[in-house]
Amino acid sequence: MSASANALSDLLARKGVLLADGATGTSLFAMGLEAGEAPELWNEAKPERITKLHQDFVDAGADIILTNSFGGTRHRLKLHQAEDRVHALNKRAAEIARAVADKAPRKVITAGSVGPTGELLIPLGALSYEDAVAAFAEQIEGLKAGGAEIAWIETMSSPDEIRAAAEAATNVGLPYVYTGSFDTAGKTMMGLHPKDIHAVAGDIGQGPVAVGANCGVGASDILSSLLDMTAAAPEATVVVKGNCGIPEFRGSEIHYSGTPPLMAEYVRLAVDAGAKIIGGCCGTTCNHLAAMRLALDNHSRGERPTLDMIVEKIGPLRNKTANEGASAPTRERSGRRRA
Secondary structure: OOOOOOHHHHHHHHHOOEEEOOOOHHHHHHOOOOOOOOHHHHHHHOHHHHHHHHHHHHHHOOOEEEOOOOOOOHHHHHHHOOHHHHHHHHHHHHHHHHHHHHHOOOOOEEEEEEOOOOOOEOOOOOEOHHHHHHHHHHHHHHHHHOOOOEEEEEEEOOHHHHHHHHHHHHHHOOOEEEEEOOOEOOEOOOOOOHHHHHHOOOOOOOOOOEEEEEEOOOHHHHHHHHHHHHHHOOOOOEEEEEOOOOEEEEOOEEEEOOOHHHHHHHHHHHHHOOOOEEEEOOOOOHHHHHHHHHHHHOOOOOOOOOHHHHHHHHOOOOOOOOOOOOOOOOOOOOOOOOO
16 A cells, blocks of 8 residues: 555654554543443443543544444444444544544544454354455444544454455455454464464455554563564564553452553564554553653664563563464463453
8 A cells, every 4th residue: 555545654654653542441441331331332422431532542642543443343232232323333433533633733543443243254153254344344334434544453363354354444445454462372362373464464455554463461472473573574564552561350350560661661662673553452541651652752763672672671471472382381361352
């Protein structure tokens, strides 16, 4: 895709490295979202809280904000009896984010968040590829109508589901980004290795604007995935949007171990490892993001880190890496929902 073909490529060409926003789900839980409640319904029920979330991330320095639409396909919304409101809820999600972005004193990209359907595709499950494309297109139509500038396909496990979402974005006429969640022995739950992310949907439409990783289990693990991705394709535009440290249960509450200084260190290592878009996922607040912005603005790319350097600065891997054998230690599973 040519650099002038979309707003994200234009901004990347201008700035070199971009800062994406932080957590949607965990931030909304802090605002009062109940477990089991669909965040997307807040686009209509409590739009002022979604506006505040986006505004806080823009104020902290985000170049890209993701719409509150992660579970916005009919397959996810049917769990909340809202499958007939796909277009309206996604359009509203994009309108809220776009209004914040358009008021910002600098260019901020509105990215339409597209998460997994939660269904397994044939032959593992009942969802056909064609039905997946149709479901994603329905969602992305709404996001485009509300002003999203790019489809941000994220937290994916299945290469086929990534392809279906990329095809839907192309059919709707939006450029796309896709990221996998490498949270199962350093691969996605469906066995995709980080180094193979580039080829998943490179032939669809004009190809992705960027590919990468998000969520997973912690900052060290996602930086390990980043090394694999940038080694496989040094010229690619790679996204890394890692969780804020490690989730820890305190009673019934989940807390993330990452401090603002730790997330600042993660940004510096990510730049050195070749990431062009860096953000936070679960647990990443606007305070973390402000520290990440400062780190990005004051860092010049240095030597490519080794895994040992990452572990020394960020902490141990929670998981065996994708390149290690079955004898390596396993780790706890993280939640599937982008939070």
